[in-house]
Amino acid sequence: MLKISDLKVNYGGIEAVKGITFNVPEKSIVTLIGANGAGKSTTLRSISGLVKPRSGKIEFLGEDITGKDPTQIVSRGITLVPEGRKIFPDLTVLENLKLGAYMRKDNLDSDLKWVYDLFPRLKERSWQLGGTLSGGEQQMLAVGRALMSRPKVMMMDEPSLGLAPLIVRGIFDIIREVNKQGVTILLIEQNANMALQTADIGYVMETGRITLSGSGKDLLSDDAVKRAYLGT
Numbered sequence: 001m002l003k004i005s006d007l008k009v010n011y012g013g014i015e016a017v018k019g020i021t022f023n024v025p026e027k028s029i030v031t032l033i034g035a036n037g038a039g040k041s042t043t044l045r046s047i048s049g050l051v052k053p054r055s056g057k058i059e060f061l062g063e064d065i066t067g068k069d070p071t072q073i074v075s076r077g078i079t080l081v082p083e084g085r086k087i088f089p090d091l092t093v094l095e096n097l098k099l100g101a102y103m104r105k106d107n108l109d110s111d112l113k114w115v116y117d118l119f120p121r122l123k124e125r126s127w128q129l130g131g132t133l134s135g136g137e138q139q140m141l142a143v144g145r146a147l148m149s150r151p152k153v154m155m156m157d158e159p160s161l162g163l164a165p166l167i168v169r170g171i172f173d174i175i176r177e178v179n180k181q182g183v184t185i186l187l188i189e190q191n192a193n194m195a196l197q198t199a200d201i202g203y204v205m206e207t208g209r210i211t212l213s214g215s216g217k218d219l220l221s222d223d224a225v226k227r228a229y230l231g232t
Ligand SMILES: Nc1ncnc2c1ncn2[C@@H]1O[C@H](COP(=O)(O)OP(=O)(O)OP(=O)(O)O)[C@@H](O)[C@H]1O
Pocket: 011, 014, 015, 016, 034, 035, 036, 037, 038, 039, 040, 041, 042, 043
């Protein structure tokens, strides 16, 4: 569904992504794991159109979308839940959610119902200001806002960061549920254990390159992965 070929991304003189190739099959959960600074966020940002790749190709459903603008990418059905959530603190939960659907004004009610069914907590808090939500609730809001664009692919940049273990499990339950409902997931995680347990396919990134790939289960039992990312 999403096909990345020999993608290279620079920030000035810094080569953040040095030629990576990977695929995200339709209706799968794919995870990218790797150390800080490996280029994971940069990869998602370039798929989203937020940074322009230096070279390489990004194809979505057979169409070359390399270098397109973020709004064009969203309208094709690719959305990003960014690192650090980036919700609007001075807007209510409902206003934040409506902004996620800015590309389309039709069917807001059914989309809202979908998101509120997934996150009853957001429904209870629909008039609360985003900035006053707890960390876990803000993450729910960030995911809910992304879903309001009715994505075909939802990319998530470290959704579990800074959340308590119970909340993290809740976030992963939601990822699985949304995936079951047909949304393809591309997930970046520091929590490699949870990510690999959840994912169909995993890729390990090190300093701008993909160094390992395999099924989530295979990577979980890989000795190098265990030592570097699972702490066992
Ligand atoms: N806007 C920027 N300008 C210059 N360099 C950047 C910029 N954004 C990222 N980089 C650099 O690119 C490299 C890859 O960063 P990136 O954020 O993609 O890593 P990451 O794998 O997401 O790391 P983390 O796990 O810490 O989030 C890093 O060396 C980083 O310092």
